[in-house]
Amino acid sequence: MEFLDVIKGRRSIRKYLPKEVEKEKIDTILEAAQWAPSASNKQPWHFIVVRDSDTRTRLGQLHPYGRFMKESPVVIVVLGNPEMHPKYYLCDPHQAVQNILLTAYSLGLGSCWMGVRGASFEDDIKEMLGIPEALTVVCTISIGYPNHKRKSKRYPLGELVSWEQFGKSE
Numbered sequence: 001m002e003f004l005d006v007i008k009g010r011r012s013i014r015k016y017l018p019k020e021v022e023k024e025k026i027d028t029i030l031e032a033a034q035w036a037p038s039a040s041n042k043q044p045w046h047f048i049v050v051r052d053s054d055t056r057t058r059l060g061q062l063h064p065y066g067r068f069m070k071e072s073p074v075v076i077v078v079l080g081n082p083e084m085h086p087k088y089y090l091c092d093p094h095q096a097v098q099n100i101l102l103t104a105y106s107l108g109l110g111s112c113w114m115g116v117r118g119a120s121f122e123d124d125i126k127e128m129l130g131i132p133e134a135l136t137v138v139c140t141i142s143i144g145y146p147n148h149k150r151k152s153k154r155y156p157l158g159e160l161v162s163w164e165q166f167g168k169s170e
């Protein structure tokens with residue numbers, strides 16, 4: 001697949017087939033996360049792979065916009081570590097998240113990013129998964145074989161881009 005086709009074809013998938021995700025695919029996705037850029041190469045992140053059905057169900061109960069974590073065979077919980085980079089501990093894990101989403105799509109999988117950081121249930125997730133106090137739960141990502149097709153749209157480039165000076169078109 002062409003790289004831009006991967007970027008444009010990826011959609012947030014919220015319905016999943018009851019089909020396991022191969023361990024090799026999970027490993028590839030984690031490798032893609034590992035190789036994301038980070039400020040000063042500090043890599044202030046950690047990833048918890050959750051496959052256990054009860055834990056996923058509980059995550060789905062905690063997250064008001066993530067009920068479907070119960071259905072997706074894999075959830076990756078993305079953590080940021082402020083001790084490793086006090087300024088970029090949120091930004092850097094997000095780079096890894098994008099790598100995860102795109103790699104999942106390139107492997108025929110669907111995924112959805114669910115924000116957690118600062119939510120009322122963040123501490124509940126930390127307690128449930130034994131996450132050290134110092135770390136932040138940036139988001140959760142559901143992953144699995146898609147059971148629906150979705151469309152999305154974007155603002156036209158002309159509305160998003162200026163050339164040379166703000167507000168100036170090409």
Ligand SMILES: Cc1cc2nc3c(=O)[nH]c(=O)nc-3n(C[C@H](O)[C@H](O)[C@H](O)COP(=O)(O)O)c2cc1C
Nearest residue numbers: 010011012013014065066112113114115150151152
């Ligand atoms: C920071 C962030 C938080 C998000 N949180 C949720 C969420 O809690 N639940 C959900 O279903 N989708 C969530 N999404 C997915 C967006 O709704 C989705 O990316 C957007 O609607 C564009 O659709 P697309 O990903 O299919 O292009 C989140 C996306 C981002 C970037």
